[in-house]
Amino acid sequence: MIRRTKAVRHNTETDQSDQGLLTWRRSLVSRRRFLIESAGGTVALLFGLQHIVGADDYTPWATLGAVLEHLLPTEPDSPGAAEIHALDYFRFVMTDKRVDREQRDFILQGNRWLDDLAGEKYGRTFVQLDLTGKEHMLRQVARSSAGENWIATLLTYLFEALLTAPAYGGNTDQVGWRWLQYVPGFPLPGPGTRFTELPL
Amino acid sequence: MSRDFDVCIIGSGAGGGPVAYTLAKAGFSVLVLEKGPWLKEQHFTKDELACCRRKVYSPELRDEQHVIEESDEAGAWQVTPTEQSGWDFWNGNCVGGSSNFMSGYFHRLKPVDFELKSTFGAIDGANVVDWPIAYADLEPYYDRVERLVGVSGKAAAHANAEPRSSRDLPYPPTIEHPVSKRIDEAAKTLGFHALRVPRAILSQPAMGRRACEYSGFCGDFGCSSGAKGSSRAALLDHAVETGRCEIRPHAKVFSISTDAKGRISSVDYFARDNSVQRVDARIYVVACQAIESSRLLLASVGPRFPKGLANNHAQVGRNLLFSAGGAGSGDMAYADHNEAETRALRQVGPFVNRALDDWYTISDPKLGRVKGGIIEFLWDHPNAVVRAENAKWRNGGLVWGKPLKRQLETWFRTDRTLNFEVFNDWLPNDNCFVSLDSQVSDRWGSPVAKVRIGAHPQDQRIGRLLADKGEQLLKQLGARRISSSVGPAPPPNLQAGGCRFGEQAEHSVLDPDCRAHEVENLFVTDGSFMPTGGSVPYTFTIYANSFRVADRIIAQLGGERSGNT
Numbered sequence: 114m115i116r117r118t119k120a121v122r123h124n125t126e127t128d129q130s131d132q133g134l135l136t137w138r139r140s141l142v143s144r145r146r147f148l149i150e151s152a153g154g155t156v157a158l159l160f161g162l163q164h165i166v167g168a169d170d171y172t173p174w175a176t177l178g179a180v181l182e183h184l185l186p187t188e189p190d191s192p193g194a195a196e197i198h199a200l201d202y203f204r205f206v207m208t209d210k211r212v213d214r215e216q217r218d219f220i221l222q223g224n225r226w227l228d229d230l231a232g233e234k235y236g237r238t239f240v241q242l243d244l245t246g247k248e249h250m251l252r253q254v255a256r257s258s259a260g261e262n263w264i265a266t267l268l269t270y271l272f273e274a275l276l277t278a279p280a281y282g283g284n285t286d287q288v289g290w291r292w293l294q295y296v297p298g299f300p301l302p303g304p305g306t307r308f309t310e311l312p313l
Numbered sequence: 314m315s316r317d318f319d320v321c322i323i324g325s326g327a328g329g330g331p332v333a334y335t336l337a338k339a340g341f342s343v344l345v346l347e348k349g350p351w352l353k354e355q356h357f358t359k360d361e362l363a364c365c366r367r368k369v370y371s372p373e374l375r376d377e378q379h380v381i382e383e384s385d386e387a388g389a390w391q392v393t394p395t396e397q398s399g400w401d402f403w404n405g406n407c408v409g410g411s412s413n414f415m416s417g418y419f420h421r422l423k424p425v426d427f428e429l430k431s432t433f434g435a436i437d438g439a440n441v442v443d444w445p446i447a448y449a450d451l452e453p454y455y456d457r458v459e460r461l462v463g464v465s466g467k468a469a470a471h472a473n474a475e476p477r478s479s480r481d482l483p484y485p486p487t488i489e490h491p492v493s494k495r496i497d498e499a500a501k502t503l504g505f506h507a508l509r510v511p512r513a514i515l516s517q518p519a520m521g522r523r524a525c526e527y528s529g530f531c532g533d534f535g536c537s538s539g540a541k542g543s544s545r546a547a548l549l550d551h552a553v554e555t556g557r558c559e560i561r562p563h564a565k566v567f568s569i570s571t572d573a574k575g576r577i578s579s580v581d582y583f584a585r586d587n588s589v590q591r592v593d594a595r596i597y598v599v600a601c602q603a604i605e606s607s608r609l610l611l612a613s614v615g616p617r618f619p620k621g622l623a624n625n626h627a628q629v630g631r632n633l634l635f636s637a638g639g640a641g642s643g644d645m646a647y648a649d650h651n652e653a654e655t656r657a658l659r660q661v662g663p664f665v666n667r668a669l670d671d672w673y674t675i676s677d678p679k680l681g682r683v684k685g686g687i688i689e690f691l692w693d694h695p696n697a698v699v700r701a702e703n704a705k706w707r708n709g710g711l712v713w714g715k716p717l718k719r720q721l722e723t724w725f726r727t728d729r730t731l732n733f734e735v736f737n738d739w740l741p742n743d744n745c746f747v748s749l750d751s752q753v754s755d756r757w758g759s760p761v762a763k764v765r766i767g768a769h770p771q772d773q774r775i776g777r778l779l780a781d782k783g784e785q786l787l788k789q790l791g792a793r794r795i796s797s798s799v800g801p802a803p804p805p806n807l808q809a810g811g812c813r814f815g816e817q818a819e820h821s822v823l824d825p826d827c828r829a830h831e832v833e834n835l836f837v838t839d840g841s842f843m844p845t846g847g848s849v850p851y852t853f854t855i856y857a858n859s860f861r862v863a864d865r866i867i868a869q870l871g872g873e874r875s876g877n878t
Contacts, residue, residue, distance in 0.1 A: 114416075114532055114533065114694040114732075115532060115691070115734050115850055116636065116639075116640060116734050116804035116806070116807065117805055117806040117807075183713070184714065185714075185717070185718070186714055186715060186718075188715070188718070191718060191722075209367070211367035211368075211369065212367075251713070255711055261711060264713070265705065268705045268713065268717075269698075269705075272697075272698045272701040272705075273362070273366070273698050276361075276697035276698050276701055277360075277362050277366075277698060278360055278361075278362070281362065290697070293721060293722065293725035293726060294725060294726050295725055296529065296661040297359065298358075298359025298528040298529055298530030298534070298695065299359060300358050300528075300537055301359060301360070302358040302363065303358075306355070306356060306358050307360075308360060308362055308363035308367055308369045311350075311352065311356050311363070311369060312352070313369060
């Protein structure tokens, strides 16, 4: 790419082909406003929740792990979220100051909202649902723009876990690259040359 | 009066490097102030997160941003700070600047680019002018860049080839991809003439740098072998070796001070610890990339410059240029090729190195005789996450689970996308300029640059004509799903103008030597000087002009002191 024509920042909107660039950028602006608002708690309403349950000692990681495994399932001949250690990668993302604070909060809070919704509908947490129940829940969530945004955000970072250098915690043994027959560059980042360790 | 340095250069990219190199070699003391860190070969890896997703080589937009004004459908100017839009106008803030991350497509301008107005006449709504110098004035410096920065390729007879003083390029071409030959054949069938693109990439070890190692990850990535001719690897490292050039990273210049006579007396910068530091020199060179150079001059008011340094004729920031054109692509499906051909297509590392310049000038029944541009061919950018991102949407909705995995397999394993990029002139006009924003500041409290981006409608007409030619070639190659887009949005990494050079102070900021008309010890050596941009990426011309200006600076300082260039 010689001409850099589109923003390739870690945004979740990439399906902009039939929109004007100006419109697309406006959608980014509203996405950001949306994230800021959702970090303040209004997403619960957008998810369709009547009220927020959940205990104060709630931890999102088990739910997040189950959601990621549902979004990228393991198959006999291709890796899923488990094989690429997606959850480890998400733990790294949560420490990455280059990712907006609002976005990091949004990723984690979405799990609580999802569990609350599962509780309302099935009387269980998301993890306790069977495959059909999980799919049903996520489809329902994706019907709201907030929910769709949350899943799209998870997919973005799931792709990073699948396809960035193993030094960041995902793509274990380059399994993501091998699956997709992708030839990485060299040298790859490793201890001492990860972007978090550069003398910036 | 004693000065800290002979020359102080603000910015270490393609505009600053040649001055630092030339002056230090000529025996002068040089200080280079660079806002970003000093990264070296060992820090650069092929890391999609670093280069392109977390953008660690440029500032975070919440700390430093731009404000962009674009015209909406009704013609009103819409103002958006880039922290909100994510539309990033930084292109690499570290020693060597954005030249660390260029692809190194080194086309010279052609003689016609220096005399657009004389050749094609005035254009309504565009501020087209001839340059105050001719191709012949710059040619020796293109030649110097080819040798000192290291340009590889092979000069061949060609209808639109520029005149050369040396017979050939100093380094043989980089290894080329099997598709290059197919492009040559397809072009020939269509009556086009594919040319081999000179690259600022060493094909052999030279000048203390290693040769290209063909990782397949070049543009957007820092070079880990030193083969890419960045200002840092090719020039600044050698300047430092003389013992006369000091580079200060993490030095963010925020103001240039002037005395009662209108001469620069010192520059002020924030050091890494945010303390304010001051330095002085006999000559000052501004080379911060076009938008930021205009911003710095506008922010530097003084007793003789109430509207900004060298801006008493209100020219600073005007006639900002990007590069017009667009991009297209076609998929080379493995199913359309036998096993050996597929293996060839899948090769990663060798370069395509092919472009078309058959329409550098155009005689068209509808458009008349007009300036055209070039079409550059290249493989789709190798970044994987950005490619996967597109796979998660289908028919406007999200895809996940097994359907997503099948879509990823199709996108990654069944074809390879060949792209082309069109470059044509971004016509200078009154609606493309830099000013200071009155509301948004950077993290040090300085007003950020506000950039109005207005494009002349002719830019898109020319771009479309060229994109159609690019599509024709992809069709001849048998590509599937061919498409292209040409629009008014600029590529933020191809900036020039804002301080155009010219004979008259009323209409230009710089004189023909790129010295400010109004300030005798100020030179601007990035792409700001260009009154029209030509139809090729800017870096080669910025390098060449900066070497030319370096010779003028030496003359102003009384001639060479020692050593040689």
